[in-house]
Amino acid sequence: MGHLAIRLVPVIKHLLVFAGLIALWELAAATGVIDVILLPEPHKIAASIWELYVENRTIYRHFIITFYEAFAGFLVGGVLGLALAVGSSLNDSFRRYVSPYAILLNVTPGLALTPIVIAWFGFGYSSKIALGAIVCFFPVFVNTLLALTRTDEDTLEMFRSMGASRAQVFWKLRVPAALPMIFAGFKIAITTALVGAVVAEFSQATAGIGVLMQRLSFSLNMSAAIAALLSMSLLGLILFSLIEILDDRVVFWRRTERMDAVGRRRRARWSVTDAATPGEPQGRKNLT
Structure with a gap:
């Protein structure tokens, strides 16, 4: 207590x-x-939140649409950035050709790309997902590339002295060591994907939190517009928390409590396996 x-x-x-x-x-x-016209009182904002979520329930459709656009954009941009970073870390020539284009894409403002992306992908979900993927690509790419190319030399020498193959060095050493930094890139990327999706909604869309907030602002319903803005912040928090939970599950060794819990579960599983195969040395089946 x-x-x-x-x-x-x-x-x-x-x-x-x-x-x-x-x-x-x-x-x-x-x-x-x-x-109070431009910045309403908190109790009026609270009343607008109640209206959006409980009375009219108009926020949910927009919330789900923006969530889908941002998460889909993150998946597309994240997978592409991860794949190109892995290829760049394994091949120096590939890295020299890919890195300049990745940097060029990063330094180009996402807002400037919006009309071109809309012209390419149309007025549906595709343009929002595409812009979200573009703006979230670089954080995943650069974090993954830096993490995979910065390996502890002493540990690498130990792996080589034990006869580890290139694939074993990559999967058993480079990837586990890079995971914390990779997930840091994911956390940045998921929020930038939301920004990209909302920017595309501002330019053209018929639904989404960005559209809802824009309509409310144009009608000078500022309390409801701020309520929509807070909903956008909530959406960003949900997306970030999803990556945080995944980070906690995958990179468990960074937290003592999680590492102890995983260790207990594995010891219990090994004990059951060893009990089911009498005659073998304790833990032999699981260590080979």
């Missing part, structure tokens, strides 16, 4: 700070310090 109370202290502090900021905001609006 005492341990739980200690863990709740930071949460309570954050809630108190948040409540204080909301109170100051309400006070500033009530005294005319801020223009």
Whole structure:
């Protein structure tokens, strides 16, 4: 119980700070310090959130559409960036030809590409997915490439002295060592994919959170527009959390609690396997 109370202290502090900021905001609006037309009071924003999510329920369709566009764009751009980075790490000549084009794509503003992407892919989902893939490609590519090419030399020498093949060095040494940095690239890419999808929605679309926020802003319904903006932030948090959960599951050795839990599960599984094959040395079947 005492341990739980200690863990709740930071949460309570954050809630108190948040409540204080909301109170100051309400006070500033009530005294005319801020223009409530452009920046409505928090209670009006809360009312708009209730209307969007509970009364009218208009947000859900837009939410799902933008989620699909951003996640699909992340998958396309992430897979492409991962594949090209792996190829570049294995072949220097391939890297010399691919890297300049990847850098050129990165330095080109995504907003400038929007009309061209729409002309190429049309006015449907494809253009939003394509722009999301373009803007999220580079973080995955550069993080994966740097991680796969920066291997500890002492560990690499040990692998070679034990007669490890090139494939074994890649899969048993380079990939596990690169996974933390690869997932860091994924976390950046998933948020940039959302930005790309929303930018494309601003340019042309009939549905999506970006479209909804744009319509509400043009009608000067600022409380609902801010509610839509907060929904966009929520969507970004959900996408980021999905990668965070996957990171926690795959790169488990970076966290002591997760590593101990995985170790316990594996020991239990090995014990069951050894018990089912009497006569063999303990753990032999699983170590070979």
